[in-house]
Amino acid sequence: xxxxxxxxxxxxxxxPRLDVLIAGHLDISRNQAATLIAEGRVMIDGRxxxxxxxxxxxxxxxxxxxAAPNRxxxxxxxxxxxxxxxxxxxxxxxxxxMVVHPAPGNWTGTLVNALKGRGGPLxxxxxxxxxxxxxxxxxETSGLLLVARSDRAHRVLxxxxxxxxxxxxxxxxxxxxxxxxxITVEKPIARDPRDRxxxxxxxxxxxxxxxxxxxxxxxxxxxxxxxxxxxxxxxxRVHLASVGHPVVGDDTYGGGGGRKxxxxxxxRHFLHAAWLVFRHPVSGETIDLRSPLPEExxxxxxxxxxxxVEIADTNPLEFFGFYNVDP
Numbered sequence: 228x229x230x231x232x233x234x235x236x237x238x239x240x241x242x243p244r245l246d247v248l249i250a251g252h253l254d255i256s257r258n259q260a261a262t263l264i265a266e267g268r269v270m271i272d273g274r275x276x277x278x279x280x281x282x283x284x285x286x287x288x289x290x291x292x293x294a295a296p297n298r299x300x301x302x303x304x305x306x307x308x309x310x311x312x313x314x315x316x317x318x319x320x321x322x323x324x325m326v327v328h329p330a331p332g333n334w335t336g337t338l339v340n341a342l343k344g345r346g347g348p349l350x351x352x353x354x355x356x357x358x359x360x361x362x363x364x365x366x367e368t369s370g371l372l373l374v375a376r377s378d379r380a381h382r383v384l385x386x387x388x389x390x391x392x393x394x395x396x397x398x399x400x401x402x403x404x405x406x407x408x409x410i411t412v413e414k415p416i417a418r419d420p421r422d423r424x425x426x427x428x429x430x431x432x433x434x435x436x437x438x439x440x441x442x443x444x445x446x447x448x449x450x451x452x453x454x455x456x457x458x459x460x461x462x463x464r465v466h467l468a469s470v471g472h473p474v475v476g477d478d479t480y481g482g483g484g485g486r487k488x489x490x491x492x493x494x495r496h497f498l499h500a501a502w503l504v505f506r507h508p509v510s511g512e513t514i515d516l517r518s519p520l521p522e523e524x525x526x527x528x529x530x531x532x533x534x535x536v537e538i539a540d541t542n543p544l545e546f547f548g549f550y551n552v553d554p
Contacts, residue, residue, distance in 0.1 A: 244279050319374060394505070397500050
């Protein structure tokens with residue numbers, strides 16, 4: 228079992244209440260911070276205080292983070308849609324509703340559990356909970372996800388991702404109408420200081436850029452192609468919400484209302500990783516992979532388009548020109 232960790236900070240001028248201060252410093256939720264305080268793992272100049280305490284400027288705040296219990300990732304027999312596989316990489320077409328890797332609250336039923344259940348090697352560049360995972364998709368986002376089977380492949384693909392040499396394009400249905408056919412949202416993203424479970428546009432956050440192209444305009448929504456240049460948590464969802472057009476069905480960022488108007492099921496937002504292009508980490512060959520909309524998003528798009536747009540029996544991404552751009 229790994230050892231506990233100790234963190235220390237000096238309270239600034241006008242420090243917020245103790246649980247908020249710790250949550251911001253450690254990048255955890257306010258509830259998690261309050262639990263640490265209640266368990267006596269937080270000391271102010273050597274003494275305990277309540278979560279509501281406001282530290283005075285210069286006071287020393289120490290936090291002990293207990294070691295995580297040893298936990299094995301269970302191999303589970305969960306069907307996966309694998310659209311590309313060789314000795315070095317594989318690409319999964321992830322369904323909406325599946326968490327990518329185990330974490331508190333989701334120790335089973337994840338993509339990593341399913342990958343281990345299939346057998347075969349996975350890279351060990353990251354920890355065992357994220358074996359093989361090169362990049363992530365949000366739980367309710369479906370589509371193409373890249374997995375490394377060897378350590379060498381993971382290092383090469385990780386470097387390519389950092390260098391923005393992997394192309395990731397998403398189909399998004401958003402409420403309302405964007406102001407122009409093409410827009411770029413370039414705003415920094417970090418944890419929302421008011422709600423640690425969300426992300427937000429924050430001046431001190433990490434740089435993030437999303438290019439957006441409108442493919443179709445319907446009565447109440449737009450179909451967009453989103454091109455990620457960076458890969459911040461919830462990036463597309465946060466950027467679209469920041470310009471007043473949240474993803475349809477996104478309860479976290481203001482797009483959940485009106486779900487029934489487009490026949491979208493509960494706890495599902497309309498964001499799909501439809502196009503992935505990368506250079507193979509060993510052969511150097513260009514791998515160009517595409518994923519059609521899953522059935523529930525196809526139905527939602529048909530409903531949003533209305534009876535005058537006949538797309539029920541088509542591949543709507545092809546119909547609206549999603550792939551009509553250089554990879």
